[in-house]
Amino acid sequence: MNKPASGVENLREKSQIMSASEIDRTLVRLAHEIVEKNNGVQNLGLIGIKSFAAAVLGGFGQIGGAMVGGLVLGLVETMGAFYVSSAFKDLIAYTLLIVVLLIRPDGLFGTTSRRPD
Numbered sequence: 001m002n003k004p005a006s007g008v009e010n011l012r013e014k015s016q017i018m019s020a021s022e023i024d025r026t027l028v029r030l031a032h033e034i035v036e037k038n039n040g041v042q043n044l045g046l047i048g049i050k051s052f053a054a055a056v057l058g059g060f061g062q063i064g065g066a067m068v069g070g071l072v073l074g075l076v077e078t079m080g081a082f083y084v085s086s087a088f089k090d091l092i093a094y095t096l097l098i099v100v101l102l103i104r105p106d107g108l109f110g111t112t113s114r115r116p117d
Contacts, residue, residue: 017061024055024066046090053097059110069108073097
């Protein structure tokens with residue numbers, strides 16, 4: 001095993017995960033500002049929680065996965081509110097999150113990292 005090379009690879013992976021989560025936080029802040037200005041809503045903690053759920057659905061460290069996770073979460077939540085009841089909107093979203101995590105713990109686009117022996 002080449003320890004210096006593996007150290008560089010590990011740093012590269014950590015910086016990619018950090019930049020993906022920073023982009024996620026920036027997009028949440030932008031969405032917060034847009035929604036707050038348009039609707040005058042002050043408490044947007046639920047948007048932060050749902051963006052976290054979208055990132056988990058898509059897979060951490062995957063910017064495209066987080067975006068697709070947000071789209072899937074939004075579509076399933078809206079369809080559930082339309083067909084079932086809008087009172088169960090949040091329940092449907094978190095049930096989807098639990099089901100996906102039970103089937104694929106790394107998210108839809110997440111990859112399992114295995115250590116070489």
